[in-house]
Amino acid sequence: MSAALLRISGLTKAYPGVVANDDVSFEIAPGEVHALLGENGAGKSTLVKMIYGLVKPDSGTMTLRDAPFTPAEPRAARAEGVAMVFQHFSLFEALNVAENIALGMEHPPKMRDLATRIREVSDTYGLPLDPYRTVGDLSAGERQRVEIIRCLLQDPKLLIMDEPTSVLTPQEVEILFRTLRKLTDEGVAILYISHKLEEIRSLCDHATILRLGRNVGSCVPRETSARDMAEMMVGQAFEAPARAGRELGEVALDVKDLSLSAPSEFGTALKNLTFTVQMGEVLGIGGVAGNGQDELLAALSGEMPSTPGAVLLKGQPIGRLGPVARRALGVLAAPEERLGHAAAPDMSLTENALLTGAQREGLLSRGFLKWRATEAFANRIIDTFDVRTPGPDNVARSLSGGNLQKFVIGREVLQRPEVLIVNQPTWGVDAAAAAAIRQALLDLAAGGTAIVCISQDLDELMEISDRFCALNEGRLSDIKPARGLSVDEIGLMMGGAHGMDLAHA
């Protein structure tokens, strides 16, 4: 029994009003890739935070190499050989790679020695990275390599990875997996958090499945079908969205040679974007985060005006119009960032319904607000899209991510748009809510709306789009029919593996 590197038994952690982890137990052997599988809110993050010393468990025990393991803080966990790569990077964009890594070390060596070590590690594990490049210029995949190398320099025994592939192209995922396999060959154990079932099947030896904080099962992913794992994760059988056969109409949105300079130093400039979307069509735009997705949404929603002829709605130039005028014409949008962009966190749902609904829902009369009509609109969104909240008076930030996302998407869908632009419509949303949102988008398209769906979730894009293209460094790839695209093709459209040629310059 002493084969286990890390053994967790009966770990429980409760927050006010919610039990994040309830009696969770599993163990990881050296050299094993162990998947932690579950929907958003299933308690995966809390569990790894306890292992990494960020959160203290209420009860239960952990042992590392048969010795009691109670890290009081991440530093203590790192000293014991536990390292973690977070989903959100903590890097300074204005500093270079080596400087960023030095910042996280307790006794950083001289910069030149450190650079040499970074090169060694990056060669050994096949993670191409130039220590002297500025982080602000790196792609998301390269930034992740910085974080991984930062961990590897500590010589870890257990590496925790939180949703590592959500920011990677398929080619970059391959590179990452090769690195991880090399590590496990050396006896490093990896705790791998994800909800992407296929990648868990190809990479992981064991999987522990969490649902609502409980350990609801474990399996050997290679021998279990993705469907079975999904059902364990969700706790019920669920249906993929149905796409009705539909006729495409005339061209609704016509973007011609759209170029915009970057709004901030680390933003992305849009370069000569050209595409059309027909009525009833879903255009999927993939790409790794930070390649111009936010800017494209802003250019289409009217937040960033362009030259008049760069954006045409049914032939009418709207490039210079602001968001209000575009909404009046039927061009609606739902940005990625729910809190602070799509919705005001400290305002009630009623007030947030007004945010984009004022014009099309007739919530104003001569500039004065019709609160009763606004509240009715908010209630209609809540009912139609099954938003779980005590009522429209609750502030937006009190809702869970999935519920707020349903509200934000529902707010636009109910306004019967001519063109709808969504960015990351199901990011951080549980499977059931994601399916509902995708279904709503498909239903809307069936009714003749042209939809531009910007997303980093390739499965989602393949599921709902008619045609697919990718944003890469502010440029758009060729547009191809989504049906029949191979993963390799998609990966190349997304720009392949970033920085492979530059790394050892």
Next chain:
Amino acid sequence: MVRLEKRPQPSKLWTYLTPLVAVICTMVAGGALFSLLGKNPVEAIATIFWEPLFGEFAFYYRPQLLIKGAPLVLIAIGLSLGFRAGIWNIGAEGQFIIGALTGAGVGLAFYPAEGWYIFPLMMIAGAFGGWVWAMIPAILRTRFGTNEILVSLMLVYVAEQLLAKMALGLLRNPDGHGFPGSRNFQQYPSGHNAELITGTGMHWGVVAALIAVIFAYVLLNRHILGYHIRLAGQAPRAARFAGVSPTRLVLFCLGTSGALAGLAGMFEVSGPAGQVSIDFNVGYGFTAIIVAFLGRLHPVGILLAGLLMALTYIGGEIAQSNLGLPAAAIQMFQGMLLFFLLAIDVLTNFRVRLSRREVV
């Protein structure tokens, strides 16, 4: 160990309780301050809060409450619009002075003609003067991205120099035997902001302040512009997404607060102060910032806070003369009010949790 924990929703209870608790804390800490100065703290506090309202000479002090409160409320209402939108006009004092100069200037230009139209023209001129002075930081910000806090604040000192120049030069009373200061409006009925009902302290400035309160309340709660102001302050990106133009918002908020401050200056100079003199302004523009926050940037709150602040002004003066408290102690007392308000304000969004320090 005491910990602060973010509330899922801002507490309604604490939103209303905060100003009250802040006033009580100020009384306690102020009392301690006064006793350190060798005064009887209970007597000092009672003098400040009780004497003006119910004391022997209350008949004199009660009208003062309106006279001192009105400019504070009028200015603070304007400031609160900008503060809600994250637009920081710190220079209301300067706009107050310029409004007084332009308002008085128009009135004096008509002297000695009499006519019903003179006072309304002075009001328009006062508001316009304040508006123009506030447009300087507004345009500099929207055109060149300058910081409106610094520009508006620095313009206060420019305005003070202008005031001195005017009181000694252009606007000086030609019949004043060379003394600085303009003609006194109390001797010029058409330009005098007189009491509407004798002995109440009720003048046109008080009426304007009350109208401003109602106007601001309707704007913030029932009009799309008020909604956009609140949205821009809470979530600037969401505001841009909603279609709010930051430029127009800056121009509107700074312009409105400038116009109201200018109007207040004009009412002050043509009424209670009576004449343009080098130092007729007594810091209403700065105190109004405290009033705006003390009133939680809410129109009704500002009305109450303005009266409270006026009370501490009047009570403070009584305490100075009756008990010999130094003026600096009174100013500290007023400063404490804002300090405690901001400190206790944390409880609206956070709750205090007592937890034992976790043993490693």
